[in-house]
Amino acid sequence: MYRGEAAKVLGEAKVGDRIRVLKGERSYEGVLMPRSELGDDKHVVIKLDNGYNIGIEVTGARIERLAQAEVAKGVSFPEPEFSPEKPEITILGTGGTIASKIDYATGAVHPSFSTAEIINAVPELAQVARVRTKLLFNILSENMTPEHWKKIAREVAKELNGGAYGTVVAHGTDTMSFTAAALAFMLKNLTKPVVFVGSQRSSDRPSSDAALNLIAAAKVATSDLAEVVVVMHSTTQDTACAIHRATKVRKMHSSRRDAFKSINALPLGEVDEEVRLFGNYKKRSEGEVYADSRLEERVALFKVYPGVSPELLEYCVDRYRGIVFEGTGLGHVPESLLPAIERAREEGVAMVMTTSTLYGRVDMKVYSTGRRLLNLGVIPGEDMLPEVAYVKLMHVLGVTQNYEEVRSLMLRNLAGEITERTLANAFY
Amino acid sequence: MEGLRVGFEIHQQLATRKLFCNCESELSEEEPELKIIRRLRPTQSELGEIDRAALQEYLKGKYYEYEVPEEVSCLVEMDEEPPHNVNREAVKTALQVALLLNAQPVDEIHFMRKIVIDGSNTSGFQRTAIIAMDGYIETSQGKVRIPTICLEEEAARKIREEGSKTVYRLDRLGIPLIEISTSPDITSPEEAREVALKIGEILRATGKVKRGIGTIRQDINVSIAGGARVEIKGVQELNLIPKIIEKEAERQRKLIDIAQELKRRGVKEAQLELSPVDVSEIFASTQSKLVSRALSKGGVALAIKLPGFKGLIGGAKDEPRLGSELAQYARVKAGVGGIFHSDELPGYGISASEVEAIAEKLSLANNDAFVLVAEAREKAxxxxxxxxxxxxYALKGVPEETRVAQSDASTRYMRPLPGAARMYPETDLAPFVVEDRLIAELRASLPELYEEKIARFVKQYNLSKELAAQVVRSPHAELFEELVAIAAKPRLVATTLIATLRELKREGYEVDRIREDSFRELFSAIAEGKLAKEAIPEVLMALSSSPERSVAEVMQKLGLEGFSEEEVRKLARKVIEERADFVRERGEGAAKPLMGVLMKELRGRVEGRVVMKILEEELRSYLKT
Known part of the structure; x- marks a missing residue:
């Protein structure tokens, strides 16, 4: 990772080696640290004996290699013992900061996902369930693709059918609601809980929300629920977590612990010492879960805004089988887009309207633009979140490409994504 | 003092905005509406292990309540938003201090996370970076090295503890803090005072540091030959530093003596068993109120033998005693009010026969001592x-520990010395290259040090050295020069800013509330002859109670405002005419007596000098006609 001038001056010295940097009358001794790929190639970073890192400019510097890097001793944890009366749950790892370990020497964060490691870090989990962990992959959630959704859906179904009482999916928070919604549509005949969980503060910090979220998620995984949900802090406090329906949840803040909010719906419940479910939810039952992982990936999410270029839409019409509009207000687009929409209609591209207000229901019969769009076959997305409609359209187009069938499925509530009544207290 | 070694760790708050957000670095005295409950969980060490003791504390339910005053704290302090870019002004100030301390700035600044889980940081770590290394200052005794200068965030302010909850306020969290660590090169208590004074002056010379209680903290590290490093916190008063060091050296000396005596007596660690004996029944009808109160509340009296300690625990009141050390440990670790030991018994209502009974029950030999605690069983x-x-520890000598200074220069045990903190890079912040150009710029515009400034004030403004020094050391040095530029009366400005304000403060006026602008207005009024210098205290008194008023308003309210030159002239003519005979008789010599008459009307409203000049002119013109 050292390159250019720094690499030249370092010569044989490797990260982790104890080195001395001599520069004029100055002399610094410490352990050579890795350098961020964003850093320039003119500095070397060393950790001094007092624990601090400093960067030293290499021009005119000479490096003495004092000792080779010590090979870090691996540490093994005892296999945790679980009480046989506890239900068994599986925690599937997909990446993100919820289960990671800091390397204090280099500052790098590594995944740490063996059952023993997780129980060592969060021993309270053993009070909740017999925990089994499985790392599916380790990627940042912005790099998730529909292929990953399919893999997770299949693995979840396998675990649930294999005897797990519930599953927890640890996931990066950025796109967690997409994956959760995708599973809500793909998992058919779901009879047990599937709980997505993440953290907004990485688990290497004492203030991390990871442990509390994970414990709450494990509790929900042993509850009476048979839905896909997201469990995260309900407020900025470390007191309780909220249970959100996967098809109604959205990350609404870039950094807060309570970033996840149920939109157009109230949370399904709350977790502190125990799980409290309220409202209508699907209850745990018996039966084999089935993952229908057919997805039409040629679907676009198209944001409408003043000045949006018709060419952009023309491009989408050329390339995609489905387009979800994030329209303005009750579900509108500027007139300039109408020709492209007309062409989409002719070419059999499925179109769904949602609203950029996120809150509220689209209603395309109130104004003339809306009526024209209805006439062009744009399907009103009711009170679905744009991202949820996007995932749903992929799922629906995976099942059928017949316009009438697509329309009918998009208007039907498949996994709690459409509410029949818009409640006053669901906007807060 | 033989083998005395002293070093400092000085923490100074900067008067810039906060280090990693744009909040003001101000404290908030009102209890805010927003309060949040958080917990801090011990994290894994380098090897993936977790501090079991700390985890136990956590699992027992220790938690924190953070008060969030929204005018001076935001999501960054709440640990709900990553740190913003480091405050450049704070970095520049720290670099300036580093240069004044002859230190070498690092080429690239890397902020670290130093794990702290007492709740004083919402994140569970303190952000800190080395800014410069290898500095020194010269003292009358020689060089004192300064190995590191750090820039870090101040911790949250502890408000109170209630059982398993600790309450902090987030106003103080994130205020930039410069940490200056010296080597233990200081060898006398007086030199220590000199070092603290000098570093303090260098910090204040930047004009960018906070002043007032709690804005600078000096931790003193003291050891003597054969002793151990003891860190003393909470030193507020510069003048107490030598006394604190003397007392600490004396304490270490005494502890070394005790250890030697115990060794001579052949006392071994293995003899110090943790085998307390319940002696409650001995006190069934005791005269000791303390003991009987504890027993009546269902507590117990426990005694423990300290073999070979006889005569080594007590001592004269003003001298360091092992007894106080034992008591302080018991107080801090068990929360008891106090302990009794056999060197001070019989006493405190405990009778000789009770002491004897205990001695018998513990089968004490000649040289043995005992300690007695009367409390609830678990506490005892x-x-x-x-x-x-x-x-x-007494067998070994001086334990390494952190102590806290008292107002009488004595110290009390606080906790063991903290071990090396776990530190890892703050990955939310990019390293920050210190450009040569910036250093050159800072070097070219280094602030005048106090000594230089005092010399200049003496020369340039013709102030006495004493007054010049007072102005320079006050928070008003900059204002002083500005006001002199307005009113051109350095001595008047200086005495107003130093003596007058001090007197008014002593009389109870809140002069700190007066705005700097008010001083500018005040001295403009004086320069323009609208206000006499005699009226300054009166105006300042009024301003201290209503600082929002302008000087003009205050003058009007006090009836001090404006006699124009024309009005003074008119009044002078009237006085002359009324005493025409006297004027003709005395000629120009009438000026002095007439002045007295005039000033009766004008005192405090027009400068005497101005009145005199006008009176003399009018007198001359009257005598001509």
Missing amino acids: LKAIEAVVERAR
């Missing part, structure tokens, strides 16, 4: 445990 047991732990 913990206290005895603490006493035994401390007594074991």
Whole structure:
């Protein structure tokens, strides 16, 4: 990772080696640290004996290699013992900061996902369930693709059918609601809980929300629920977590612990010492879960805004089988887009309207633009979140490409994504 | 003092905005509406292990309540938003201090996370970076090295503890803090005072540091030959520093003596067993109120033998005593009010026969001592445990520890010296290259040091050295020069800013509330002859109670405002005409007596000098006609 001038001056010295940097009358001794790929190639970073890192400019510097890097001793944890009366749950790892370990020497964060490691870090989990962990992959959630959704859906179904009482999916928070919604549509005949969980503060910090979220998620995984949900802090406090329906949840803040909010719906419940479910939810039952992982990936999410270029839409019409509009207000687009929409209609591209207000229901019969769009076959997305409609359209187009069938499925509530009544207290 | 070694760790708050957000670095005295509950969980060490003791504390339910005053704290302090870019002004100030301390700035600044889980940081770590290394200052005794200068965030302010909850306020969290660590090169208590004074002056010379209680903290590290490093916190008063160091050296000396005597007596650590004996029944009808109160509340009296300690625990009141060390341990670790030891008994209502009975029950030999605790059972047991732990240290001499200074320059045990903190890079912040150009710029515009400034004030403004020094050391040095530029009366400005304000403060006026602008207005009025210098205290008194008013308003309210030159002239003519005979008789010599008459009307409203000039002119013109 050292390159250019720094690499030249370092010569044989490797990260982790104890080195001395001599520069004029100055002399610094410490352990050579890795350098961020964003850093320039003119500095070397060393950790001094007092624990601090400093960067030293290499021009005119000479490096003495004092000792080779010590090979870090691996540490093994005892296999945790679980009480046989506890239900068994599986925690599937997909990446993100919820289960990671800091390397204090280099500052790098590594995944740490063996059952023993997780129980060592969060021993309270053993009070909740017999925990089994499985790392599916380790990627940042912005790099998730529909292929990953399919893999997770299949693995979840396998675990649930294999005897797990519930599953927890640890996931990066950025796109967690997409994956959760995708599973809500793909998992058919779901009879047990599937709980997505993440953290907004990485688990290497004492203030991390990871442990509390994970414990709450494990509790929900042993509850009476048979839905896909997201469990995260309900407020900025470390007191309780909220249970959100996967098809109604959205990350609404870039950094807060309570970033996840149920939109157009109230949370399904709350977790502190125990799980409290309220409202209508699907209850745990018996039966084999089935993952229908057919997805039409040629679907676009198209944001409408003043000045949006018709060419952009023309491009989408050329390339995609489905387009979800994030329209303005009750579900509108500027007139300039109408020709492209007309062409989409002719070419059999499925179109769904949602609203950029996120809150509220689209209603395309109130104004003339809306009526024209209805006439062009744009399907009103009711009170679905744009991202949820996007995932749903992929799922629906995976099942059928017949316009009438697509329309009918998009208007039907498949996994709690459409509410029949818009409640006053669901906007807060 | 033989083998005395002293070093400092000085923490100074900067008067810039906060280090990693744009909040003001101000404290908020009102209890805010927003309060949040958080917990801090011990994290894994380098090897993936977790501190079991700390985790136990956590699992027992220790938690924190953070008060969030929204005018001075935001999501960054709440640990709900990553740190913003480091405050450049704070970095520049720290670099300036580093240069003044002859230190070498680092080429690239890397902020670190230093794990702290007492709740004082919402994140569970403190952000800190080395800014410069290898500095020094010269003292009358020689060089004192300054190995590191750090820039870090101030911790949250502890408000109170209630059982398992600790309450902090987030106003103080994130205020930039410069940490200056010296080597233990200081060899006398007086030199220590000199070092603290000098570093303090250098910090204040930047004009960018906060002043007032709590804005600078000096931790003193003291050791003597054969002793150990003891860190003393909470030193507020510069003048107490030598006394604190003397007392600490004396304490270490005494502890070394005790250890030697115990060795001579052949006392071994293994003899110090944790085997307390319940002696409650001995006190069935005791005269000791303390003991009987504890027993009547269902507590117990526990005694522990300290073999070979006889005569080594007590001592004269003003001298360091092992007894106070044992008591402080018991107080801190078990929360008991106090302990009794056999060197001070009989006493405190405990009779000779009770002491004898205890001695018998513990089968004390000649040289043995005992400690007695009367408390609820669990507390008493913990206290005895603490006493035994401390007594074991007594065999070795001086334990390394952190102590807290008292107002009488004595110190009390606070906690063991903290071990090396776990530190890892703050990955939310990019390293920050210190450009040569910036250093050159800072070097070219280094602030005048106090000594230089005092010399200049003496020369340039013709102030006495004493007054010049007072102005320079006051928070008003900059304002002083500005006001002199307005009113051109350096001595008047200086005495107003130093003496007048001090007197008014002593009389109870809140002069700190007066705005700097008011001083500018005040001295403009004086320069323009609208206000006499005699009226300054009166105006300042009024301003201190209503600082929002302008000087003009205050003058009007006090009836001090404006006699124009024309009005003075008119009044002078009237006085002359009324005493025409006297004027003709005395000629120009009438000026002085007439002045007295005039000033009766004008005192405090027009400068005497101005009145005199006008009166003389009018007198001359009257005598001509």
